[in-house]
Amino acid sequence: MPTGVALQDPRGLLFDAAVRVLVRDGVTGLTSRAVTIEGGVAKGVLHRHFADFDAFLADLVLDRIARVETQATALRNAAGTGAVADNLTQALMVLFEPVMVSIVVLVIARDELRTRLRAAGTARFPLVGEGAAMIAGYLRVERDHGRIASDADVDTLAPALIGAAHLLFTERKGSQPEPAAVHKVVTTVLASALR
Structure with a gap:
């Protein structure tokens, strides 16, 4: 994702990416980096919308x-x-x-x-x-x-x-x-x- 491009639904995009990683790679493969890579966004996008990775996971659940x-x-x-x-x-x-x-x-x-x-x-x-x-x-x-x-x-x-x-x-x-x-x-x- 190019810098400066606004995301329409960053939470949904990150949730969808997390689900794909989780189903494909399991719990051990689910990291913030894996989620942002899967979602095609910079790592900062996740931390801009969630306090930390566990907060992200809690919202996903x-x-x-x-x-x-x-x-x-x-x-x-x-x-x-x-x-x-x-x-x-x-x-x-x-x-x-x-x-x-x-x-x-x-x-x-x-x-x-x-x-x-x-x-x-x-x-x-x-x-x-x-x-x-x-x-x-x-x-x-x-x-x-x-x-x-x-x-x-x-x-x-x-x-x-x-x-x-x-x-x-x-x-x-x-x-x-x-x-x-x-x-x-x-x-x-x-x-x-x-x-």
């Missing part, structure tokens, strides 16, 4: 959390339509797409990042906690519709689904599991709750 919150609204709005297991399978396929799995690994790997995220009010385990809240919220609405057993403990079922799905997705480096495998996890975890 918060951006992804906002996407999960948008997905949660759409999932709750889908309650009462389609099959519960199909809706949850689709939601988990989106939630655990490769970028999100890579970001979860990043959050686990960086103590300072987790500290900043918790200070920002995220779940105790950022992204995973918001994913569990999304699933629990959906299951509550489906329970209200009578499609989940009235005595179903959605606050236990949701993290069980998230944990089982997360293991399924992290076992496959570079590719997602087949939707049928995710559907099997959903129907198994919810077997006693589905109506």
Whole structure:
């Protein structure tokens, strides 16, 4: 990028570059220099918009959390339509797409990042906690519709689904599991709750 050229969306450009580096090179390859090289900008651009690299990473994760919150609204709005297991399978396929799995690994790997995220009010385990809240919220609405057993403990079922799905997705480096495998996890975890 030539000096003096204004960037239209420097935050978005840097976030997109970071995601590409993270998915391609993993947590150890994600440095401020790698991000700015990938984004085609001077290193100073990152530091002009963020206090430091961990502040940048925290904003990147918060951006992804906002996407999960948008997905949660759409999932709750889908309650009462389609099959519960199909809706949850689709939601988990989106939630655990490769970028999100890579970001979860990043959050686990960086103590300072987790500290900043918790200070920002995220779940105790950022992204995973918001994913569990999304699933629990959906299951509550489906329970209200009578499609989940009235005595179903959605606050236990949701993290069980998230944990089982997360293991399924992290076992496959570079590719997602087949939707049928995710559907099997959903129907198994919810077997006693589905109506």
